Amino acid sequence: MSFPVRYTCPYCDVVVTLAREGYLADKSVTEDPLTGWEYVPAYDFTDVDDGEPDADGVEFVCGASETEGEGCGNTFYLSFVRYEEGREVPGDAPLRPEDAPNFDFRR
Template sequence: MTVPVRYYCPYCGAIVTLEREPSMADKSVTRDPLSGWEYAHAYEEFEEADGVEIVCGASETDGEGCGEVFYLNFVNFEAGEELDPPTPLRPEDAPNFDFRT
């Protein structure tokens, strides 16, 4: 049995609906993929993946979207411990070491 689950695009706020198993545990929705996670496309079987790559505005988006790619990340375990990978910095959030002023 699957249920519709809705997510917001982190870029424009459009709503995306995925049909999925209710027992799957969400970790986060991010603009960038998590390090070490393997992603399936929203139109593929994604129950065995670590997450889903979603294109805002594709058929799973309710209404229009912005066309940006974002990621739904599922809870992932290794040796019984939940993995918490580092989230990569976006270029605008990265430190600036340009001391020439």
């Protein structure tokens, strides 16, 4: 069962919505992609039943169909936590407090 999960554009604070399961662990929302991460456009993102996402993250375009508002047209990235040999893979983009995922489960 998918739920709407909302993220904020790091450029203009417009909210984007992605329908997905709650099993994925979000790492960060950043202006730049993490090196080595594979991103799928938000319009192509699909949850899968085996617990594995179809990519390492999601690429959003602010102002596209998943945006609740006009948007600025910039691209930004949601990165999921990745593991290799049982250890979390660090990302190369600095994580600022405002980049941390912000969940609203009240809806």
